[in-house]
Amino acid sequence: MGSSSLPSQLVRRARGLVAAGPRRILGIAGAPGAGKSTLARQLVAALGRDAVLVPMDGFHLAQAELERLGRAHRKGAPDTFDAEGYVALLTRLRAPAPGVTVYAPAFDRDLEEPVAGSIAVPPDVPLVVTEGNYLLHDAGPWARVRPLLDETWYLELDRDTRVRRLVERHVAHGKERAEAERWVARSDEANARLVAAGRSRADRVVTRTDPAPRRSG
Template identity: 40%
Template sequence: MTPDLDALADQIIRAAEGASRYLVALAGPPGAGKSVRGQWLCDAINERLPGRAGLVPMDGYHFDNAVLGEQQIPVKGAPHTFDVQGLRCDLERIRQADQPVAVPVFDRPLDLARAGGRLISLEQHIVIVEGNYLLLDRSPWRELRPLFDWTLFLEVDDAVLVDRLVRRWLDMGQDHAGAIERTHHKDMLNAQLVKRCCLPPDQCWR
């Protein structure tokens, strides 16, 4: 059965009761709607428990273009183009729940991460972490799994992903040929990897 937003929010709140920190991984392929649904879920929890939920986007841990170098920039967004250890360290700090933790956020139009772009406060005892590779069954990504109390995976048909991704590239100024090229030869390759090599989630969300 596919859960709805309200049911998920209530389920997480019940599971997190009594925990000083409760981390939820929201994983899925590019174009699945992780950022939007993660914010929806965070907002739904905060409607019930004001100020108690926060959101950490995995995209903030992109390596900068200057670090990747010109040869790697075309595949930016692949698993090896993220600072996984930096993400892991921040998640460990968040789990400790003894001080606020600043996390980076990715500015898509500028194609760069902004350090300290968001603060996870002590009051936010439920933290939603969203990103493509949070459940990827490859090292070093699989080592993140013990840090999460509960995991969700967004299931989206490939045709829907393609449509969303092409529109995303067009909205970012790509011409139609460029949008098609980036969608099929970059994003959808990552999407298939995510779908094929995913650790079993606790629940799927369509």
């Protein structure tokens, strides 16, 4: 999804949220490999200083903690994130305090670890864009995410393209191809089915048919 392929109607809709008055939060949900990160980055780039991107992936639990909990083999499942922390951050972002910059975590794909305090959100930024798998999930603390978002888009990409991109992403980050294919079939696709269950709760479904870069979400 190159910058020239960003649909103008999506940019207009995001600008409409910016113009709506107080700070708004736009969520972009979708299955692993659907292109969430790419779309979110493009929107924020198009809006310039009016928007900041705060990905859900910054709330991955650290690898050491996943291993302690016995969940490392399911990394990416709902219980491998700090959902309560994500809800707390969104709550702060909805009501910015004058003069207070909020710092959000990011996820380093090379390290495969979250990095605290990576993203600065000044109080005068009118739109926060957040993206991730479980923005529309309705179990446990995740059920509190959707009410904190002013609008949510569900991003779809055809399964074959999405799976191919996921495999390539895992290979690019060190997995052997056979291992990457097993991981996608066992873990990523199980998560994709869970994510798809929330599709009907989105305000807008955005369907993509063109391949996007390997490292997008």
